[in-house]
Amino acid sequence: xxxxxxxxxxLLAGLAPAQKFLRDDPVERDPDDRNIPxxxxxxxSDYYDFIQNSFGSPGDRRPRTAMNVNTxxxxxxxxxxxxxxxxxxxxxxxxxxxxxxxxxxxxxxLTILGAKNEGITPGFRPVRDSRGGLYAIKFDxxxxxxxxxSADVIGSKFFYAIGYNVPEYYVVYIRADHLELxxxxxxxxxxxxxxxxxxxxxxxILNKVAxxxxxxxxxxxxxxxxxxxxxxxxxxxxxxDDPNDIFPHEHRRELRGLWVFAAWLNHDxxxxxxxxxxxxxxxxxxxxxxxxxxxxxxxxxxSVSEQKPRAGNEFLWEPSPALVRIATLGLWDRGWILxxxxxxxxxxxxxxxxxxxxxxxxxxxxxAFQNCLPEDAYWAAKxxxxxxxxxxxxxxxxxxxxxxxxxxxxxGCIIKRRDHIGQHWLTQVNSVDNFQIDGSQLRFEDLxxxxxxxEKPAGYTATWYRYDNPADRKVVLGGPEQDARSxxxxxxxxxxxxxxxxxxxxxxxxxxxxxxxxxxxxxxxRRGSGRLDIVGIEREE
Amino acid sequence: MHRRRIWVSLDGLPLRVRTSFPGFLWIGxxxxxxxxxxxxxxxxxxxxxxxxxxxxxxxxxxxxxxxxFLYNFREQRVLEKFAAGWHHFHAKVGGLRTGSxxxxxxxxxxxxxxNGLLDIRAGAAVxxxxxxxxxxxxxxxxxxxxxxxxxxxxxxxxxxxxxxxGLGPRSRRQDRTNFRLEDTTYLGTLGARxxxxxxxxxxxxxxxxxxxxxxxxxxxASTEKVFNAANTPALELQPDYYQFGAFTxxxxxDEPGNPRSGGNYVFSWDTYGDRNQSRYSFRRYSAExxxxxxxxxxxxxxxxxxxxxxxxxxxGQSLPFYMQETLGGSEDMRGFREYRFRDKNLMVYNLEYRWxxxxxxxxxxxxxxxxxxxxxxxxxxxxxxxxxxxxFRFNQAKAVFLRIDIGRSREGMRYFFKFGHVF
Numbered sequence: 023x024x025x026x027x028x029x030x031x032x033l034l035a036g037l038a039p040a041q042k043f044l045r046d047d048p049v050e051r052d053p054d055d056r057n058i059p060x061x062x063x064x065x066x067s068d069y070y071d072f073i074q075n076s077f078g079s080p081g082d083r084r085p086r087t088a089m090n091v092n093t094x095x096x097x098x099x100x101x102x103x104x105x106x107x108x109x110x111x112x113x114x115x116x117x118x119x120x121x122x123x124x125x126x127x128x129x130x131x132l133t134i135l136g137a138k139n140e141g142i143t144p145g146f147r148p149v150r151d152s153r154g155g156l157y158a159i160k161f162d163x164x165x166x167x168x169x170x171x172s173a174d175v176i177g178s179k180f181f182y183a184i185g186y187n188v189p190e191y192y193v194v195y196i197r198a199d200h201l202e203l204x205x206x207x208x209x210x211x212x213x214x215x216x217x218x219x220x221x222x223x224x225x226x227i228l229n230k231v232a233x234x235x236x237x238x239x240x241x242x243x244x245x246x247x248x249x250x251x252x253x254x255x256x257x258x259x260x261x262x263d264d265p266n267d268i269f270p271h272e273h274r275r276e277l278r279g280l281w282v283f284a285a286w287l288n289h290d291x292x293x294x295x296x297x298x299x300x301x302x303x304x305x306x307x308x309x310x311x312x313x314x315x316x317x318x319x320x321x322x323x324x325s326v327s328e329q330k331p332r333a334g335n336e337f338l339w340e341p342s343p344a345l346v347r348i349a350t351l352g353l354w355d356r357g358w359i360l361x362x363x364x365x366x367x368x369x370x371x372x373x374x375x376x377x378x379x380x381x382x383x384x385x386x387x388x389x390a391f392q393n394c395l396p397e398d399a400y401w402a403a404k405x406x407x408x409x410x411x412x413x414x415x416x417x418x419x420x421x422x423x424x425x426x427x428x429x430x431x432x433x434g435c436i437i438k439r440r441d442h443i444g445q446h447w448l449t450q451v452n453s454v455d456n457f458q459i460d461g462s463q464l465r466f467e468d469l470x471x472x473x474x475x476x477e478k479p480a481g482y483t484a485t486w487y488r489y490d491n492p493a494d495r496k497v498v499l500g501g502p503e504q505d506a507r508s509x510x511x512x513x514x515x516x517x518x519x520x521x522x523x524x525x526x527x528x529x530x531x532x533x534x535x536x537x538x539x540x541x542x543x544x545x546x547x548r549r550g551s552g553r554l555d556i557v558g559i560e561r562e563e
Numbered sequence: 564m565h566r567r568r569i570w571v572s573l574d575g576l577p578l579r580v581r582t583s584f585p586g587f588l589w590i591g592x593x594x595x596x597x598x599x600x601x602x603x604x605x606x607x608x609x610x611x612x613x614x615x616x617x618x619x620x621x622x623x624x625x626x627x628x629x630x631x632f633l634y635n636f637r638e639q640r641v642l643e644k645f646a647a648g649w650h651h652f653h654a655k656v657g658g659l660r661t662g663s664x665x666x667x668x669x670x671x672x673x674x675x676x677x678n679g680l681l682d683i684r685a686g687a688a689v690x691x692x693x694x695x696x697x698x699x700x701x702x703x704x705x706x707x708x709x710x711x712x713x714x715x716x717x718x719x720x721x722x723x724x725x726x727x728x729g730l731g732p733r734s735r736r737q738d739r740t741n742f743r744l745e746d747t748t749y750l751g752t753l754g755a756r757x758x759x760x761x762x763x764x765x766x767x768x769x770x771x772x773x774x775x776x777x778x779x780x781x782x783x784a785s786t787e788k789v790f791n792a793a794n795t796p797a798l799e800l801q802p803d804y805y806q807f808g809a810f811t812x813x814x815x816x817d818e819p820g821n822p823r824s825g826g827n828y829v830f831s832w833d834t835y836g837d838r839n840q841s842r843y844s845f846r847r848y849s850a851e852x853x854x855x856x857x858x859x860x861x862x863x864x865x866x867x868x869x870x871x872x873x874x875x876x877x878x879g880q881s882l883p884f885y886m887q888e889t890l891g892g893s894e895d896m897r898g899f900r901e902y903r904f905r906d907k908n909l910m911v912y913n914l915e916y917r918w919x920x921x922x923x924x925x926x927x928x929x930x931x932x933x934x935x936x937x938x939x940x941x942x943x944x945x946x947x948x949x950x951x952x953x954x955f956r957f958n959q960a961k962a963v964f965l966r967i968d969i970g971r972s973r974e975g976m977r978y979f980f981k982f983g984h985v986f
Contacts, residue, residue: 044606053607056614064624067634074630092606213647214640222679253624262625265618268610327960331860332922344921351928352863352918359859 041492043524043546047557048092052100054266057307061263064253068295071256072386075293076339081258081272081389088275088398093546093558095401097185101266101311103276107183107413108405114416120179126192127151127243132159133202137209137219137227143170143318143325144227148246150204157243159196160318161231163326168368170318170325171242172421177287177317178244179417184283184405185276187313190245193422195238198228247313249300255312256294257388264299264310272389279402280314281391282447285382286406286439288372290333291319292384292391321432322363322370329371331361334382366428374438379446396450396563403447404455407473411437445475451561452541454482454529459554462517463509464545466529480533482506486513489524489546496526505532516547516554523549524557648672655688657982660722661893661901664691680705693779695721709760714752721745724780726902729790730884732934732946734904736974741778742786744885746771750806763829764811770838771804775885790884797883802843808833816855820962821925821984823861827853835886845882846875853986866915866927868986870895873939874907882907888935890948893979896931898950898972906935910942913986917956925963927954931970948972956984 074080090097097103106112128151135148135156145160162170171193178191207219233239255261258272271277284292296316301308318325324333335358336343346354363371380399384391409417411433418433453470470476484506487496500513506529516525527545546558603609626634636642648654648670655668668688676683680703687697702714723743728734754765775798777785792798810831816822829851837843849872856865872888884905890896891903895911911933917925932947950972957965963984970977 044604044609046605046607049606052610054614058618059621062623065634065638067626067630067637069633069637070626070630073633212640212643214638214643260617262622265614265621268613268617330922331862336921338922340921344924347918347920348926352916352920352926355859355862355918359862361860 042494043093043491043548043557048094048096049098050092052090052098054100054102054268055304055307055309055311056266058265058309059263060250060301060308061252061261061310063251064261066254066256066294068293071294072338075257075388076337076386079389079392080256081393082270083272083389083393085393085395086273087395088278089273090269091275091401094556095397095559095561097275097279097401101309102187102274103185104187106185108185108408111408112183114413117179117183117413118416118420120182120190120417120420121188122190122192123245126190126245127155127157127194128153131200131202132157132196133204134207134219134224135204136207137223144230145241146201146224146227149201149243156246157192158246159194159241159243161228161239161241164230164232166323166328166367166370167232167234167240168421168423169323169328169370171240172368172423173319173321173323173370174242174244174317176418176421177289177320179420180287180409181283181314181317183409183417186280187311188317189247189313189315191317192243192245193420194241194243195234196241197238198225242318244315247298247300249302249311252299252301252310254294254297255299257390261299261310266309272393274390275398275401277390278394278398279405281382281384281394282379282399282402282406282443284384284391285334285377285379286443287320287436288322288329288334288382288439289317289320290329290384291316291325293386293388321436322366322372324370328367331358331363331371333371333385334377337383337386339386364431366425366431368423368425368428369432372432372435374435374442377439377442379439379443396447397561399447400451400453400561403443404469406440407444407448407469409440414440441473444470444473448473448475451563452529452531452543454531454543457545457556457559459512459556460509462512464512464527466508466510468531479531483530483532484510485528486516487526487528488515489526491524499525503530512554516549519549521549521551525549653686655686658688659690659694659696660725661979661981662692662726663694663722663724666690666694668696692724693721694723695719707755710757711755712752712765713754716748716750716752718748718750719746724778725885726783726900727786727790727795727884727905728903729905730794730887730937731906732904732936732948736900736903738789740784740786740789741780742885743776743778744773745776746773748772754810761815762811762813764809766807766809767833768807769805771806771835773801773803773883773885775801775883795884796881797843797885800840801883801885802837802840804835804843805838806833806835816853818961821956821958822853822855822866823864824855824857826855827851837880842880843883843886844877844880845886848873848875862919864915864917866913866917866986868913869911870913871910871942872908873942876907890933890935892977893968893981894985896933896948896950896972897929897952897968897970897979898931898977899948899970899974900977903974904935904948906937908937908939908942909933909935912947915954915985923957923959925956925958927956927968928952929954929968929970952977954985 092098099105130152133150134146135150137146143160147158148156149159150156162168175191175193178188181188201224203219203221203224208216209219209223210216228239231239256271257277260267260270298313298315299310302311322329324330343356358376361373361376363373414436415433418429423429448470453468454466455469456467458465471478483503485503486499488499489496525547528542530542541562544560545556548555548557603612651671651673653670653672655670657666659666666688668686670684670686672684674682682702682704685699689695697719700714700716704712724741725744727740727742729738748769748771750767750769752765752767754763756763777787787798808831812829814827816825816827831849834846835844851870853868874882876882887905887907888909889902889905890909890911891899892901913931915927915929917927919925930951932949934947950970952968952970954966954968956963964982966981966984968979
């Protein structure tokens with residue numbers, strides 16, 4: 023698929039105008055929900071996905087700016103991503119509600135229509151509640167009541183608030199006698215044979231899962247997504263039968279930045295098999311919406327057991343440390359093997375003290391994560407830092423973990439891991455941000471300083487330019503560097519300039535990187551009719 | 564097709580693409596077509612233009628050859644079908660004694676019959692060196708909510724090239740001979756598990772009919788040509804036995820298939836009565852202690868095993884040479900050949916330092932020490948044979964499925980490829 027399509031895209035991209043800004047920049051929404059012909063369902067080989075990504079390097083690995091960002095460096099709204107908590111603060115009740123449309127399966131009997139035959143967690147799929155809602159039901163592993171189910175729910179709330187499309191997840195408690203078997207319920211056995219399901223099948227599944235002290239089963243019910251399942255998306259290339267899918271996935275910022283979010287929440291199972299594309303119909307159009315699914319293996323949960331200490335620290339197959347361990351007879355190893363975890367069966371194994379976001383690894387590499395540049399990670403880190411301690415605690419409470427110590431420990435880990443992310447990624451580029459034009463002044467914040475990751479600098483310097491957009495050329499306006507602080511006065515020429523004129527501003531932190539030119543943030547302004555707009559932000563790395 | 568790699572620079576960025584000669588034509592055509600167009604002045608128009616171009620050449624996703632193979636391998640559930648067998652028949656690969664050559668067989672297996680209580684299996688296997696084994700087992704392993712089990716097995720073995728070096732710790736390597744061991748065993752076991760199924764106790768009883776005869780390995784002399792009845796009990800005439808015994812154990816290993824913490828302690832007592840000659844009755848006491856000490860999040864494990872077996876014979880009784888305890892081989896003394904030492908009693912110690920190389924493989928350094936001995940007074944740490952080596956263990960989540968151990972002793976190097984863990 024890829025060579026022809028990618029070549030076409032890149033050739034056409036090369037024919038785009040040389041000028042940095044087009045008249046509709048910055049684009050706020052990518053209209054990738056145009057009507058498309060029905061695509062074919064594509065099922066991924068997870069063996070192949072592992073082999074291809076562990077032993078090869080699919081996709082384009084050139085270090086280049088993400089292709090789907092707008093000129094402000096933000097991700098436009100699309101079928102992949104919606105700017106939520108990172109763009110406008112969501113109230114706590116909205117964060118807690120997440121993607122959920124209601125309260126989950128109705129009280130009473132759940133009718134089993136089939137048994138879950140994919141994935142490693144025992145469960146039923148689909149089941150129908152008394153209101154006719156369809157859900158997939160998964161359980162906790164024996165010995166770890168609440169662990170996988172809470173991880174699923176908490177994960178869905180976080181990833182939704184970040185901006186991804188995720189299913190609705192609800193914690194439910196089920197009595198065995200509330201599970202009714204539909205007459206035409208089918209189960210696919212281990213050999214792939216479909217047959218009618220009977221009560222023994224139900225009991226066999228229930229025998230493998232955790233029970234509460236009063237004999238009930240705690241489960242997570244995920245609402246079946248609307249639309250037609252057309253298979254997972256990969257972390258590289260584009261889908262050849264979806265004309266809306268034009269940006270190679272390894273160059274999508276929300277997929278590159280997913281590495282940072284996955285690190286935050288220890289989502290080491292963030293592989294293609296845990297994504298899904300759905301063909302949805304809205305109004306007269308049908309298009310593909312892209313989802314992340316299955317968060318049972320995040321935080322301290324490994325779905326069917328507690329998370330392995332390796333998770334997040336090393337790929338399943340990584341030749342260098344393996345060879346060194348062989349050569350040194352195991353006397354050498356990475357620091358993660360020394361990590362100590364408190365014993366909380368309801369949350370599994372997670373910690374924050376040894377967490378280094380820039381070194382975090384999923385189960386195996388993928389092109390989008392490998393392509394994540396500091397600017398992508400900065401974008402993601404800003405969103406991570408948007409979650410306050412109280413908001414994090416509120417989201418963790420949705421996991422309904424009965425042990426308050428475990429719940430507080432988990433929330434504390436997420437808070438600390440958030441801070442590690444901010445500490446690292448907000449300091450890799452100039453973090454002057456949150457620009458606002460306020461009359462004749464420009465306000466800004468230094469996010470690293472705001473969050474306490476950097477000391478307040480001695481000051482900032484500002485250099486104003488006239489900017490020739492077609493020629494991509496700058497001419498200094500009003501002299502060389504000036505001392506600057508927020509709010510910064512905007513030169514009169516910008517406020518009174520002709521419509522369509524472009525200007526630029528470079529802001530640097532003063533007093534650091536003495537032997538190098540301090541990293542700058544470049545802002546671009548455009549005069550509109552009677553107003554000045556910020557149309558571009560570039561950060562030097 | 565002839566393919567070449569070219570460098571194309573677009574938008575100031577070098578791009579490495581692979582194409583073929585027709586590909587050059589295709590690029591040229593596209594370039595010419597696109598150059599004739601005016602670049603859009605709108606980002607959305609630009610994107611829309613890309614989408615329209617792509618819409619003209621949509622194609623369904625296609626799997627590569629390897630991907631297709633792996634997809635079908637998984638989708639057709641090849642491994643599951645192999646494990647499940649055909650109409651309850653399962654292929655058996657290996658499973659006979661080390662040194663017997665490649666073995667192949669079949670087993671008929673039914674589980675959870677009669678309300679899920681009854682299991683049956685019957686199978687036979689033969690190896691390249693004509694080792695034969697047939698077994699029938701019927702069991703009720705899930706009585707009393709899986710706390711009680713009852714099993715009956717009948718086993719026939721015909722092993723024509725069993726090694727014999729003579730009895731005692733000083734047997735010589737150059738005295739290697741071989742003999743045929745043919746036996747049939749009927750054994751019933753009744754046991755119970757309790758306290759999270761960690762405690763185990765039970766009784767067993769059965770009968771054994773054995774014959775020993777000339778070995779068929781042409782490389783070595785047959786046992787009766789080198790040894791005689793005076794130094795090799797029951798060489799000429801082999802008794803039949805009844806057996807009765809009891810066993811108990813405590814197992815708190817985390818994963819019995821690949822333990823990283825916990826322990827397993829097993830004790831047993833058995834009495835063997837000579838049914839027809841009254842010359843070879845004996846009693847046997849066995850103990851095996853396994854302990855696993857994890858370090859560093861269980862990525863390092865010290866595994867220790869101590870095993871002993873002591874045999875009592877009443878005055879006037881002796882122990883047939885083929886019923887004597889053996890030492891050597893893949894399960895205990897890995898620097899020695901299988902069954903290198905035989906005697907009434909044995910003791911063996913194994914220490915392994917295991918470390919994880921990556922998620923699918925562990926390695927181990929091991930040291931084995933042990934001896935066989937005749938008199939109880941030799942039950943001490945003196946005159947132990949020793950060996951050491953390195954092992955590679957390929958594992959899944961809960962079990963080692965392949966083990967490669969390389970052991971070295973005063974008698975040289977030994978290599979073992981085994982399915983399953985050593986302990």
